[in-house]
Amino acid sequence: MSNTAILSLPHFLAAASDEFAAGTSPATRRTAQILRSSGITIADTPRAPIHGNDAACSPPDEINMLLGREPQSACLTAAASVYRELDWYESTKSHTPYAEIIGPTSLIRSLELRFGLFLLYSDIVYPDHQHAADEVYIVLAGTGEWSLNREPYQDKIAGTIIDIPSLTVHAMRTAQEPTLMLFSWTGVDISFETYQFC
Template sequence: MNALLRAYAQAWSQAGVPKLAALIGTIEAPDGLLSPEDQVPASLKQDYDQAVEALTVFPKLKQQLSRIGDRLPWMQGAMRMPASFQGRFAYVELAGPTGMIAISDIRFGLYLQQHDTVYPSHWHEAVEDYLIASGTALWQVDDAGFNAQPPGTHIKHASNQPHATTTLQDPLLAMWFWQGDIRNSTYRVVGVDA
């Protein structure tokens, strides 16, 4: 697990975000966090395998995800989502209040979105950084149009800034980082009552 954290930090550094890389680099994982079996939801297994295979911009991250990524606790979350998005994404909170590594003031992890999927506009109090690992996704911030964001792209969302993501033929695998007010209770999605 610590090799995955080092590869994760190195990817942020490579993308030109040294402050996040340095912060992540200080975190150590205790032993015994990995499941002995595959934890990727069955409906997303093919997309997960395709996304890891396509991961070329961060080779050390690919190496670690190929080795242990499917044994991380991938989940689809308890937050309400539109029916069109349910079951089409999964995430891992590597560190945070409910993460594999308990940390109270930040959250970070991995995000997988199935191919041909719209993640509708949503927002939250947390300041959010995304780093695309594999798959070119269409990204919208505020009310601007959707723009293609290829692997290696760093995207930052301000607190309560609406954003949406659409995948086409390729699944999206991204790294995410929350800071500031990281409570999940501040998360809202267009078309879903609070």
């Protein structure tokens, strides 16, 4: 990661904290608090993907397209200054790209929080799954649909906060455009050991 990107990280984390602070759930408040208190200490040991088999990939081109949209939130503008420098991986489970910035094996180490950027390509279905962590998504750009507890899908646009409590079955899908979002995992267990498709 370049020195310029490292200098931009605190601004991005502050903007992300503001996005989570707008939520009302314990998970959004917990994420905002951890992001505010997070010291920027870049790990000096090798970083690793969330799941051991996830493959390194380039930053998705779709993000650049989404960054051309107006209006932009402060967080999306801040993300533009760092996303190319992050470690991106493609999930072997869902074939979707992500960049985890904070987590047990990430750029900034934490055992309390997984946080980063996640992209859903256009015309994709991320099927029903669940995990022990409390999860929050905040849509930064694009649109998508979410289903919780196998209820009908609901449209989500930029600025929308999606709270997913521990072990809630949930799914996501997109239509003609991709969706860029922040994600966080908090709670008692943020490991991937309980992650399963339903």
